[in-house]
Amino acid sequence: MNAATNALIIDVRTPEEFIAGHVRGALLIDFKDASFDAKIAELDPNAEYIVYCRSGNRSAQAAARMREAGIGNIVDLGSLENASAKTGIDIVTD
Secondary structure, three states, X not given: OOOOOOOEEEEOOOHHHXXXXXXXXXXXXXXXXXXXXXXXXXXXXXXXXXXEEOXXXXXXXXXXXXXXXXXXXXXXXXXXXXXXXXXXXXXXXO
């Protein structure tokens, strides 16, 4: 996996964590937010997704919920650092 991936990268951490640093181009969908299920319901079920969080716990739970919602092509890369390393995409701040 590298920066050439067509997958949408989803950061499932909190907005505060996202602002402190995230993979360039990542979409924030906070796993702990009450709107998480509604937001993933809007995603294309046929697209490719990469999810990550701080340590891998929330991303694993988010990936499971996404699969339950009918999204099948998900790669859970665990932590922010691992997601950056595996995709080759820089960590940036906003």
